[in-house]
Amino acid sequence: MNDNNTARFTRKGRATQARIVDVAAKLMFQRGAAGTSIDEVRNAAAVSGSQISHYFRDKRDLTRKVISARRDDVRQFHSQPKLGALDSFEALQAWAEANVADINGVYRKGGCVYGSLASELVEADAEIHGDLATGYDEWIELFYAGLTEMRQRGDLRPDADPRHLAVSLVAAHQGGAMLTYITDSPEPLRAAVNAAVEYVRSFAPTSRKPRPATRRKSRG
């Protein structure tokens, strides 16, 4: 979506652009988007000013490319093999544990790589909100697909609402990450992601009779 001007670069050019985005993403993670200037990115990436303006129209353009890169990071995190298709209690617990394992290395240093951008850019323009919402859509969809599968399989009761549970998992993570960063304590994120997974578990059927596959219309 915001990469429509990337195609005109050579492979080497795209690599340089990606490297600058990576440097900018790291700086923004440490100091925030507002606290990161184009000049600082230029220095940290050791590129010239004309190179920067060749690859990025302005700071806003750079910020949008950082959002896009962080969206990829979130997708990548959720496609680690141990998380499977996020379609079992074990996989969801592994998700909670993978987040907890990153608390000192990531969350206490700058919060969520994605959420800290979203929460900082709260007053940004509609296009940037659209970019950020698209990332959340993808994230929610990852959980939604797995939870829908679980309900069809009978791991979750018919009254479990996969969309509500998916949003709950993401929201718990985002708030927990925010509090863990601000308070510099592992407690909030740990409590939040574990609670969200327990919440999903609370929708398990009480008697685990195998349930015939539902005749629900197949999900897109």
Added chain:
Amino acid sequence: MVQADLHDDRRLTAKGRATRDRIVRAAAELVLSDGLSALNMDALRKAASVSGSQLAHYFTDKGALIRAIVARQTDVVLDFHRQPKLRALDTFDDFERWIDLNMRYLRRIGYSGTPTYHGLAGQLGKSDQATRDTLAAGYAQWIELLENVIQRMKDHGVLIAHADPRKLALVIVSAHQGGATLAFTYRAEWPHADAVRFAVNYLRTFATDPAERVPRPPRHPRGRRVKPAAP
């Protein structure tokens, strides 16, 4: 530091407090619309219609001003939880009202132009350690308030002995802040509705009464449909 600022506040006359509050409000709005870097004393003087010497009288530096902005927002959050409609916030009915009032508040302030705690945390969190500490102090007060009400629910036998008030308080505040972050990104209320519903339903999983343990569905219009105004 928050303490010292509060003491300053108490030394002021009623008129002085009103002026100070006007400055803090204007400062919060400036930060909100243009970011922390836009918060310079000149812009603030104009926005709050005060003189430079008045400004200097109330706030010795930008740091003190930022701490005052955060402290003011902390009061907004704490006052929200202490409003009479929520009573002692120590029954599930009170927490259901907490959900309604949260959604009503969100509808009232909209997604732009009014400072919020998650917005300040997002916008100021990465500026410097002192600001982060002030934001953390606000969260600590909010968490403590909820910890106390949840302890009371345990004492009254509403929650089982196994319920951990601190953990539950952390979950509720986290869910609230995460839901708000998503709601403000989507410019839609459904993420917040899901998040606060999760928080209260999770609390319900620790209910002593089996009827209270039953999860309630989130109350929100799906998608971006706007509910017609109540007659």
